[in-house]
Amino acid sequence: xxxYRALLHFxxxxxxxxxxxELVAVFxxxxxxxxxxxxxxxxxxxxxxxxxxNAIAVHWxxxxxxxxYTTRTLARSPGFAITAILVVALGIGANTAAFSVTxxxxxxxxxxxxxxxLVKIWQTTAGYDQMEFSPLNYRDVKRMSKSFEAIGxxxxxxxxxxxxxDPQRIYATAVTSDVIPLLGTQPLLGxxxxxxxxxxxxxxxxxxxxxxxxxxxxxxxxxxxxxxxLDDQPYIVIGVMPAHFHFPxxxxxxWTPKQFAARELEDRNDNYLEVVGRLKPGVSLExxxxxxxxxxxxxxxxxxxxxxxxGGLVISLRDELSGKSRLMLWALLGASGCVLLIACxxxxxxxxxxxxxxxKELAVRAALGAGRERLVRQSMTxxxxxxxLGGALGILVALASVxxxxxxxxxxxxxxxxxxxxxxxxxxAGMLTVVTGIVFGVLPALRASGKGDxxxxxxxxxxxxxxxxxxxxxxxxxxxxxxxxxxxxxxxxIRALWKLQGTDPxxxxxxxxxxxxALPMPKYERTARRVEFYDRxxxxxxxxPRVSSAAYITSVPMLWGGxxxxxxxxxxxxxxxxxxxxxxxYATPGFFSTLEIPLMLGRDISESxxxxxxxxAVVSQSFARRYWPDQNPLGRHFQLAFHDRMVVxxxxxxxxxxxxxxxxxxxxxxxxxxxxxxxxxxxxxxxxVRSAGTPGSLAPAIRQIIQSADREQPISDVQTLEQxxxxxxxxRTVQVRVLGAFAAIAFxxxxxxxxxxxxFAVSQRNREIGVRMALGAASGDxxxxxxxxxxxVALAGVLPGLALAYVAARLMQALLAGIQPGDLPTFLSAAGxxxxxxxxxxxLPALRAxxxxxxxxxxxx
Amino acid sequence: MDKRADPExxxxxxxxxxxxxxxxxxxxxxxxxxxxxxAARTNGELKLSAGTLYRSIHRILDQGxxxxxxxxxxxxxxxxxxxxxRITPFGVAVARAEARRHxxxxxxxxxxxxxxxxx
Numbered sequence: 001x002x003x004y005r006a007l008l009h010f011x012x013x014x015x016x017x018x019x020x021x022e023l024v025a026v027f028x029x030x031x032x033x034x035x036x037x038x039x040x041x042x043x044x045x046x047x048x049x050x051x052x053x054n055a056i057a058v059h060w061x062x063x064x065x066x067x068x069y070t071t072r073t074l075a076r077s078p079g080f081a082i083t084a085i086l087v088v089a090l091g092i093g094a095n096t097a098a099f100s101v102t103x104x105x106x107x108x109x110x111x112x113x114x115x116x117x118l119v120k121i122w123q124t125t126a127g128y129d130q131m132e133f134s135p136l137n138y139r140d141v142k143r144m145s146k147s148f149e150a151i152g153x154x155x156x157x158x159x160x161x162x163x164x165x166d167p168q169r170i171y172a173t174a175v176t177s178d179v180i181p182l183l184g185t186q187p188l189l190g191x192x193x194x195x196x197x198x199x200x201x202x203x204x205x206x207x208x209x210x211x212x213x214x215x216x217x218x219x220x221x222x223x224x225x226x227x228x229x230l231d232d233q234p235y236i237v238i239g240v241m242p243a244h245f246h247f248p249x250x251x252x253x254x255w256t257p258k259q260f261a262a263r264e265l266e267d268r269n270d271n272y273l274e275v276v277g278r279l280k281p282g283v284s285l286e287x288x289x290x291x292x293x294x295x296x297x298x299x300x301x302x303x304x305x306x307x308x309x310x311g312g313l314v315i316s317l318r319d320e321l322s323g324k325s326r327l328m329l330w331a332l333l334g335a336s337g338c339v340l341l342i343a344c345x346x347x348x349x350x351x352x353x354x355x356x357x358x359x360k361e362l363a364v365r366a367a368l369g370a371g372r373e374r375l376v377r378q379s380m381t382x383x384x385x386x387x388x389l390g391g392a393l394g395i396l397v398a399l400a401s402v403x404x405x406x407x408x409x410x411x412x413x414x415x416x417x418x419x420x421x422x423x424x425x426x427x428x429a430g431m432l433t434v435v436t437g438i439v440f441g442v443l444p445a446l447r448a449s450g451k452g453d454x455x456x457x458x459x460x461x462x463x464x465x466x467x468x469x470x471x472x473x474x475x476x477x478x479x480x481x482x483x484x485x486x487x488x489x490x491x492x493x494i495r496a497l498w499k500l501q502g503t504d505p506x507x508x509x510x511x512x513x514x515x516x517x518a519l520p521m522p523k524y525e526r527t528a529r530r531v532e533f534y535d536r537x538x539x540x541x542x543x544x545p546r547v548s549s550a551a552y553i554t555s556v557p558m559l560w561g562g563x564x565x566x567x568x569x570x571x572x573x574x575x576x577x578x579x580x581x582x583x584x585x586y587a588t589p590g591f592f593s594t595l596e597i598p599l600m601l602g603r604d605i606s607e608s609x610x611x612x613x614x615x616x617a618v619v620s621q622s623f624a625r626r627y628w629p630d631q632n633p634l635g636r637h638f639q640l641a642f643h644d645r646m647v648v649x650x651x652x653x654x655x656x657x658x659x660x661x662x663x664x665x666x667x668x669x670x671x672x673x674x675x676x677x678x679x680x681x682x683x684x685x686x687x688x689v690r691s692a693g694t695p696g697s698l699a700p701a702i703r704q705i706i707q708s709a710d711r712e713q714p715i716s717d718v719q720t721l722e723q724x725x726x727x728x729x730x731x732r733t734v735q736v737r738v739l740g741a742f743a744a745i746a747f748x749x750x751x752x753x754x755x756x757x758x759x760f761a762v763s764q765r766n767r768e769i770g771v772r773m774a775l776g777a778a779s780g781d782x783x784x785x786x787x788x789x790x791x792x793v794a795l796a797g798v799l800p801g802l803a804l805a806y807v808a809a810r811l812m813q814a815l816l817a818g819i820q821p822g823d824l825p826t827f828l829s830a831a832g833x834x835x836x837x838x839x840x841x842x843x844l845p846a847l848r849a850x851x852x853x854x855x856x857x858x859x860x861x
Numbered sequence: 862m863d864k865r866a867d868p869e870x871x872x873x874x875x876x877x878x879x880x881x882x883x884x885x886x887x888x889x890x891x892x893x894x895x896x897x898x899x900a901a902r903t904n905g906e907l908k909l910s911a912g913t914l915y916r917s918i919h920r921i922l923d924q925g926x927x928x929x930x931x932x933x934x935x936x937x938x939x940x941x942x943x944x945x946x947r948i949t950p951f952g953v954a955v956a957r958a959e960a961r962r963h964x965x966x967x968x969x970x971x972x973x974x975x976x977x978x979x980x
Contacts, residue, residue: 015915015919018915018919019892019915019918019919022891022892022911022915022943022944023911023912023915025892025893025943026892026893026896026911026914027911029893046910050910050911050912050913051912053912054910054912054913054915054916055912057912057916058912058916058919061916061919061920065923
C-alpha cells in the first residue's frame, strides 16, 4: 500500500488530500478480492496506468477551472491585464529580438556542414595581426601543413557584368578549387570548380549565387552553359549555389576560379589572399595553431628577408568578426535582459498590490477550504496567462524589430545579412515566457497564500503588513538600480557616438556625390585609354551647372581600407612593419579641392605629371612628419610600389579607415604615372563631385555623361560622401538607439514603480495621516514625510546602480571610443534624472496625502 | 452559480457521471459502493476505476450535483473512514434531463428501425 500511496503523488496535492484515503480504500478492497498472483500483478499494472491517466485529467480539470477563474478576474480589471501584458510584451520582445541577432551572429553554427572544423588562416606581421597571404607563402603553407583536410584561398573583387540588361557592378570572389568543396556545400545546379578551371589560360568559368541567378537570370534552370561577359571577358556559367550559401559574405554575387599568373608568384610580400581551411577530424584548433607556428618559422628561416617579421594565425571561421561587433551584441543582450528583469519586478509589484486588494477574497476562499497549494496554483495560472499573452505579443514585437537590427550583423561572416526569426528563436521566446511567468508570479503567489491571514476577514482590517511593504520597496529599489545601469550605459555610448561623429575626418563630406565606375581590364589596360575616359568624363561633369569641382581617385576615404604599402626612403633602413606603411591612391587633379582637404605645401597633382616625367606624389602631413620632421619635404624622394617618387605637395591627413582608430599616412600618385597594364587594380574608380545643390540631384546627368563616354560601363554605389561617413557609425547608431529605447522603457517602469509604491503606501496610511493632521501636523510635514520615503527608495537604488554601471562600463570600454568608464557628466546626469524621476513620481501621492481630510479619514475606518 | 439554474446546460453528461447519479438516486453511498452498484447494474460490464470515480465526484461536487453527507447510515452499516455522497435536487433534475435525452434518442432510433420496439 505504501507504493500505491507514493503513486498517488501524481495527483495534485489538493485532490490527494481530499480523496487519497478513499482511493487507497478502494484499491485495498479490490486487492482483497484477488488471490492469484497474476491477477494481483494485473491489478497493479492497471492501477498504475489508471493513476497516470486520471492524474493528468485532474490536473487538466483544475487548469481549466483556474483558467476560467483567471479570465473572469482579468476581465474584471482590464486596465491591470492590459498593463501587465504590455509590460511582458516589451520585455519578451526586446529579449527575443536581441537574442535572434546575437544567436545568429555569435552563437549558432555557421551554415556549413561540420562548421566547427572550419578555420581562417592569416599571416601576421609586426603591427598587423591579421594580414592576407602572399601566393608564395600560401602555396608553401598549403604544402607543408598536416593539420588540415583541405586549405583554399580566395580574394574578393568586383566585376562588371554586361549583357544582362543594364551593365552591373557585381561583388565577386575568385576562389581556388578547394574552397567550395572544403566548405561542404553542394551546388544547387551544375558543378563547382576543379583544378582544370584553375589552370592559367583555361576557359573562364563562373558560379552564380542564388540571388544573382534569380535577379539577373530570372532563375532560369537552363542557365548552365550560358556565356556571360565579366569585365569584357567571356565566362561560362557552370553552377548555381543554394540560397543559404554566403561566402565570404552575403554581398558576393558570383565566384570565379582563382588562377595564379606567373607574375603573381614572384613577390613573397604581395599579400592579398585570404585563406580558409578545414581541420582534419580530431585535430584541435590549438594543434593547428602550434603547427602553423612551426611552419611559419621554417618559412622565415628559408626566406629571412621577405618573411622577416612574418608569423601565422589560425582562428575559427566563427570568430571572424571584430571584438567590437561581438561586444556590441553582448551589451545589447545584457541590456534587454535588464529590461526583462525590470518588467518582472514591476509585474511582481503589480500582482502584490493586487493580492493585497484581494486579500479578503483570498481569505474567504481559504476559509472555504481551498488549500495553500490550490491558491498558489491559481495565482501561478494567472501570472502564466499574463506571461503567455504578453509573450505572444512580444514575439510579434520581435518580428517587427529584427530587420531594424540587421545593421548589427557584421559583413565579415559567411551568413545572411538579416537574421531569421525561426524555430530556435521561438523556443527561446517560449522558455523566456515560462521563466518570466514563474519569476513574477511566484513571489506574489507565495505571499498571497501566506498562512493565517484570517485577520483580513475582519471588517476594516488594515491590510499590507510590514513584510509585504518591505518586499515591494525592495522590488522598486531593484528597478531603480537596473534603470540607472541602463541609463548610464546608454549615456556613455551616446557620448562615444557623439565624439566619433564630431571627429574631424580631414575632409568636408557635405555637398559631395560619389559613384563607382570600375573600368574593366584588359579593355582599359592602356593608361592612355583610361586617361582619355577620365578626362572626358571630368571635363563634362565640371561643366554641369552648380558643380564646383570633380575628380577621380582609386577610392574615396572610408570606402576601402586597403592599398597599404611599405615605403623605402633613401638612406633609411625600412622594415615591413606598421611603422613604415602608407595608403596608396592614384588620383586626378582636383581631388583635394573636391573633398576640401587642405593643401599645406607645394601643389596638387597636375595634368603634366605624365608617365614619361618624374613620378610625383602628394603626401599627407603625417607622412612628411614621419620621415622629414622639421624639414621641408618638398623635392624629397621615396620609393613606393617599386618606383621612385618625388614629393610635390603636402596635404592634411584624412581618416582613410574610418572614424575609430588611426589610419596610415596617405600618398596620392598621379593617375597618369603607371605603365600600361601595371597597377590596374589601383586605377581610379571613384568619381567624387562637389556641387552647390543637393548632391543626389546630379546623378542622372552624370550617368548620362558616363554612358556616352562608354555605353558598357556600369555605374554603381551612387551615394553621397556623407552617407559613406554615416555608414561607418551605422552599427553604433543602431545600437545606441536600441539601448536608449531600453533605458527609456526601464526608466519609465521604474518611475511607475515608485509612483505605485508610494500611492499604495499613502492609501494604506490614510488613517494614520488623518490622525497626524488632526493632531496638528502641517501639510508641509506630511508632504515631506511621503517625499522622504520616495527619496530613500531612490537613493537605495541609485547608489548600487552607480557602482554596477561602472562595472558595466568597464566591460564595454572598447566601445566607448576613449570616453572614460567613470565619465562624471554621464554619471551625474543619470543620478540627477533618477532624482527628478523620484520627485515627480512621489509628488502626486504626496499631494494626495496632503489633501486627506482628517475627519473623513478617521470616520471611514 | 448561474449554471445551476438550467439542468440542460450540463448535458450531455459523461457516462460515468450519469452512472454515479443513478447509483446515488435511491440511497447515499460511499465511493466503493458506487463502483459496486454500477458494476452490479451493468452485469460487470462497466467497472469504474477509482481515479475516474473520484475525478467525476470532484467535478460534480463542484457543479453542485451531489454533496458530501454529514448524516451517516445506521451504525452497523457504517464504515466510518468513508465519505458518503448524496444527490442534490439539482442533481436529480440533471439526471432526469439526461434520462429524457436518452429516451428521445431511443424514440428516434425506433422510428427508423434502429432499436427494438417496446417489449
